[in-house]
Amino acid sequence: MKFPKNNQNDTAILAGKSILLGITGGIAAYKAAELCRLFVKAGATVRVVMTTAAKEFISPLTLQTLSKHQVYDDLFAATKRYTVEHVALTKAADLFVVAPATANTIGKIAAGIADNLLTTTILAARCPVLLAPAMNTYMYKHPAQQENLRKLKAWGYHLVEPVAGELACGETGAGKMAAVEEIFAAACRLLQENTAWQGLKVLITAGPTREAIDPIRFLSNHSSGKMGYALAEVALTWGAAVTLVSGPTHIEPPPGVEFVQVTTAQEMYKAVLQHFDSSHVVIKTAAVADYRPAVTHKEKLKKGETLTLELVPNPDILAELGKRKKQQILIGFAAETNNIERNAIAKLKQKNLDFIVANDVTQEGAGFNTDTNQVQIFYADGSRKRLGLMTKKELAAYLLQEIELLRKQRNFIVN
Numbered sequence: 001m002k003f004p005k006n007n008q009n010d011t012a013i014l015a016g017k018s019i020l021l022g023i024t025g026g027i028a029a030y031k032a033a034e035l036c037r038l039f040v041k042a043g044a045t046v047r048v049v050m051t052t053a054a055k056e057f058i059s060p061l062t063l064q065t066l067s068k069h070q071v072y073d074d075l076f077a078a079t080k081r082y083t084v085e086h087v088a089l090t091k092a093a094d095l096f097v098v099a100p101a102t103a104n105t106i107g108k109i110a111a112g113i114a115d116n117l118l119t120t121t122i123l124a125a126r127c128p129v130l131l132a133p134a135m136n137t138y139m140y141k142h143p144a145q146q147e148n149l150r151k152l153k154a155w156g157y158h159l160v161e162p163v164a165g166e167l168a169c170g171e172t173g174a175g176k177m178a179a180v181e182e183i184f185a186a187a188c189r190l191l192q193e194n195t196a197w198q199g200l201k202v203l204i205t206a207g208p209t210r211e212a213i214d215p216i217r218f219l220s221n222h223s224s225g226k227m228g229y230a231l232a233e234v235a236l237t238w239g240a241a242v243t244l245v246s247g248p249t250h251i252e253p254p255p256g257v258e259f260v261q262v263t264t265a266q267e268m269y270k271a272v273l274q275h276f277d278s279s280h281v282v283i284k285t286a287a288v289a290d291y292r293p294a295v296t297h298k299e300k301l302k303k304g305e306t307l308t309l310e311l312v313p314n315p316d317i318l319a320e321l322g323k324r325k326k327q328q329i330l331i332g333f334a335a336e337t338n339n340i341e342r343n344a345i346a347k348l349k350q351k352n353l354d355f356i357v358a359n360d361v362t363q364e365g366a367g368f369n370t371d372t373n374q375v376q377i378f379y380a381d382g383s384r385k386r387l388g389l390m391t392k393k394e395l396a397a398y399l400l401q402e403i404e405l406l407r408k409q410r411n412f413i414v415n
């Protein structure tokens, strides 16, 4: 991820913030002292967590003096203070920065290993985590390391990519930790993102609906909920208050959302309308069944020669929202197999949306039950964008940025 340079105002975001600074055992550990100083100077409270190896490179006393706080390094010190250290540390943190992050620590995080205070704390972290990898160029290029970094990015960890340069081992190549100023800028940017949506109420629908035929059978579709849950997770980390109205899925709702579980389209209609007036942004990712059986049989239907089901239309939730829309930004999705553009634009207009996200579900890696998606966005002003294949989390962040732009254009006021 590329982070733009900060100006003076941007760094003001650090005032009063709580930063956890993790330091692992690499030669770049000495640069963490400068990073710590910059955070403190900008008004942040910095708590430092060091691995045993990090202490071989830089003294905890240096970090203690710069941060003006005790340095944490002992997983088992918890019992002495009657707190669960790794949980207590993360609870208070707005941002966790690990600089340098060695190949070893990155590998452990990717494997879910928690064998020291730093890795344990990372696993327990609820705030964004920013990693600044630093290692020998061959270690960096090793497929295992590249796979780990790819995995961490997909999980939502943030990276300040290492740069090419002369390494401590004498080699020249990629793997050198990014400049301290670059890491500092990335931290400010993340904190800004993390507060950008504070005070905003976001209503997201996800998953399929189920329309019962009898006590055993139902009509439904292939939606897994992944796209909607990714949106909820990212909006939450940006500071929004998120209500997630979801049909039946197999995924856990992100901790912190107001979760409303529904089964049928009619239940979703009711839940969505209840939350609509107080919402600033509404994103309808759910794959709602357009029809339901006219009759839900109380007993299991018996097998016969043929069976004719009479279906009646479900309410079009999004179309109803489009009619009632006041200040809300209203986003729809369209899962299409053909005539993508024509169908998506028709829905955009018919449902009075600000934009619609169309996925061609015949494409590999797009649409239902995948971790990735590839979409085209059609906007109310007639413009459009075609995006490449990306993870649903990356797409979620992209779409929220688009909404952010719309809010700015409208000089949107949070009330």
Ligand code: PMT
Residues within 6 Å of the ligand: 205, 206, 207, 222, 223, 224, 225, 226, 227, 228, 265, 284, 285, 286, 287, 288, 289, 290, 314, 315, 316, 317, 318, 319, 331, 332, 333, 334, 335, 347, 359, 367, 368, 369, 370
């Ligand atoms: O859940 P995943 O496995 O991650 O898959 C994601 C997805 C493919 C479900 C998602 O990306 C997507 O495309 N969702 C919309 C699915 C769809 O079929 O939409 P639609 O073309 O039927 O409806 C258009 C819009 O109107 C949607 O925003 C839908 O939520 C809404 N709608 C539709 C019918 C209805 N009765 N009420 C509605 O509100």
